[in-house]
Amino acid sequence: MTTTDHRRASADDPRVMLDEQVGVFEPIPPYPPRTEREAEFYSVGDGELLINIGPHHPATHGVMRVVMKLNGETIVDLDPVLGYLHRGVEKLCENADFHQTIAYMDPLEYVSSLFCEWPAVMAYEKLLDVEVPRRAEYIRVLTGELNRVSSHLLAMGFHALDLGGLTPILYSFIERDEIVEMLAAITGQRMLFNYFRIGGVNGDLNHEFMSRLGDWMSRATEQVEANVGLLSENEIFVRRNRDIGVMDPETAIKMCWTGPNLRASGVPFDIRRAHPYSVYPELDFDIPTRKEGDSLARYLLRIDEVKQSLRIIDQCLHQMPDGPVLAKLPRLLRPRPGRAFAAVEGPRGEYAIYAVSDGTDQPFRFRIHDPSFLHLQSFGRLVPGKLIADWMTVNASLDPIMGGIDK
């Protein structure tokens, strides 16, 4: 190689002066725009700038990519790009035994796995017309509420982390670790529990779980309150969250919001009360709501929900009946042809499964409904006109989990 053409030298060599810029990746797609909306989005005006947040970004809660059109620091428009975590779970479930699909549910919602298993087993129980033992229902509620507390604690910690606070995430993780350890004592795993079975749960409560739970419940309330006291009254935190991402109740209902995000807008809709399932009608708890509908309301509502969950756990422990924890079922399940829909109230909203059986041992159609996906679609309403930092606030307060969104 005797060429002296400097363009042949390595582009990474800082001594080489380049005539043309290499490695410049245009954010504008090479294909002609497919819709009018896309054409409008990718026509960059004067003083505007397209910037990629993600797929690998500290504040995207997973592998999400958001293309933002900025004017200075102000967000003009934005376009969430999904699918970086798509595994085709629904199709996998349609090629699996009914029992095996429960294992596929866990990674959908990896911080609150039980709430994805729950609607699946409920749908199958409807298909099979199985009576679940009452003790199993109480255990489901007990573990589910524990999981809700751990998920909310994590959401509040990550909310603070996205705003730049380093400490609350670790305080949250200390409490979450306690819950996860006690759930591991009965389920065998710390994260992907795979605990619910068709017609009950896999294994009764054991001594280690009960001792850990009693130990934790004795100090849970004050510990949680001390931890949230670090930020919930902090002026900087309050000012960054107040009046950011305000959602009015009508739009929230139209955008199919559910869960804490909807209740923070003032709509007291909770599936545990609206469409009662399991043993929730026998339990005494409130549905906290807030009027403001902004990021701060969504943050504070999660704290209220944690307190209600602790109430439910306490009642479950006192009302827990004796008996079997798993209904007697054949190993190979062949439900009659039919269809079933089951929904539960998870920490992020309504998790629902729609399952169709054609009489074989595999579901004919299996549809997963995830609330985070529906919350994510309202970015376009909440964020434009605000600053980049407000996108992090809104994203953290909506608390999406990408495993369920991309399925």
Added chain:
Amino acid sequence: MTAVARAWGRLTLPGKVVFTLVPILAVLTASLIALIVLFGGAALDILNANLGVVRFVAAATVILVITIPIAFLNIYLEMKIIALMNLRVGPDRVGPWGTALSVVHGLKVLMKEDFTPSGADSVVFTWAPVVTYAAAVLTLVVLPFAPGLYAQDFNIGLLFFFAMGGLGVVGLLMGGWASFNKYSLLGGLRSAAQIISYEIPLTLSVVGLLILAGTMSLNTIVVQQDGWFANWYVFRQPLAFVIFFIAATAEANRTPFDLTEADSEIVAGFATEYSGMRFGFFFFAEYVNVFILSALTVVLFLGGWNAPFEIDPLLDWIGGILPGLGITTPVTIALDPGGLGLPLLFLLLLVPPLGTLLFAAPFFLLRSSMRWWVALIIGFLLFNVVAGGLVMAWAYVSFEAVAGLLWFLGKTFFFVFVFVWMRGTLPRVRIDQLMGFAWKWLLPASLLNLFVTALAVVVVGS
């Protein structure tokens, strides 16, 4: 010839190195001695004639060198203190309590690939960390550490400090612009806007103090604050102190004003594309800045090297009490050390073993299960601690500079702790809140402070 080659071949690699180096070193040493003998006197004369220049060069070298341990110490403190506040243990593997971890981080940064992204303006990209670091180091020149322990005493010292401190933003802006990255660009522009906005309240808050002090020389300002802690300017300018500390936090890019490197928004801001030692220089400059701004706060408002109390009245008071307790004459030593001559050296040599035995004796006598050598080791360590403490106490009492340096570093590292404490607690503010706070609150407050001070000086003065 072959014999020499065979002998050479038998040598090991260290042997070869030694055989090569020893003659070279011998020649060099001999020539150096000859040079000193021949021209040493003349060189000394030249150095004596330009003592000011020599002093400045020496001080500048020392300042450049001490920034590195200061940065390492600050990095370690940040890691450890935030960890402890997070209920973690923090660094505890490298060195005692993990103290060597920041040094290891420095070595790691040195060994990493120094990468320049394609499309970056490589000249500006390379010089940006240098500018930032140089600005941080230059501000140290005017800081008085202790009586007589400062590089240069300008009569415009404070002005020089602010000028050089403002230069740091040029480096950040250069880095943000040259990185060819949108995150970096946003970070660079944010830092420019932020630091220019906060320079104004930072400077204006000090003007009231300057009216009182009547000078810009930091050395003189510290000297004015000696005596009891009531003389410190923080009690005469409390509002200015608060404004100054808030603005200094923003000036050092620390939480809650660390928008230039907001990791959850614009991933690391101006430093996104930097790696290796260039990133290390940015990092070092930040921690040196933390130290420098803490030190300036101490110098301006908390009396610099002055102790919070005067030790002489205290000693006089104790001297007044002693006769009442029955102690009338001070203990005098009958032995005249000067008269001993050479035996004094032997006496001094005897002190460590005797001290060791003295401190080891109680352990050996009281705990029969203890081995004699364990007792000796404990005695030796105890002797060293006590002797070191005595030497430090003697130095503290005898040398003003040592006492001043201890007080100065103690106060400064308290403020470093406060900076880290804030980082461990607070979230980050938003850019519009940041700018609004500077222009709507800090600037009027500092103007008010200036007004009130000037009014008070005029009223009291007339």
Added chain:
Amino acid sequence: MSFIPGIGIARGMALTLRRFFEPKATIRYPEQKADVPPKFRGRLQLLYDEYGTLKCETCFQCAQACPIECIDMGGLDTKGRFHVHWGASETYGERREESALRRSGRPVPDPAYTHFEGLDVGALDRILEDHDYDPARMLQILEATQAAYGHLPVAALKRISQVTGAWYATIYGTASYYAHLRFEPPADAGQAAAIAARRPTEAAYLAGLGASLGGRSAGDAPRGDA
């Protein structure tokens, strides 16, 4: 929100300062290990009945049911003629050996074939990396493993088999051939004396054996000779 500005910040700062002095929640890993939950499912293991017989029938139902095909196994057909397998070929050899033992009708006699405790394989992985995962250097690997753990835990042998690709039976054979490799933690002196007291004939036998071998201590001989 209180009316005093900055009171929330001050309360947060007070909380972090209080936590600064509180005991820490960290589990300091190599010295201190987290408990494995009683129903831990992170490790697959074949079960044995109370006689030490392998319960696995090599029916492949578990391998077929495994949704992500992480189970692999092998075995002989009922006449012992053909070996059939499920899963990747480099990993089924181990269980074929165990299964073959079971199908021969004899209880599995090895002390190693018991429920084994969890093992921190960090040190083992370092040893394996140092030896380049080379099955030809098995003896060195086993010696280093014994130096690291004090004995040869079953989990370590299985790990070595899995990583180097050598059959478990081969590794077991190597380990049982050399007398200085042991499968159990070394007993302390009192325990050894108690064992010797319970089996007086063994000591006499070993002494006689040593005499017959011409002064060489029986303990030094490879176990295969004895």
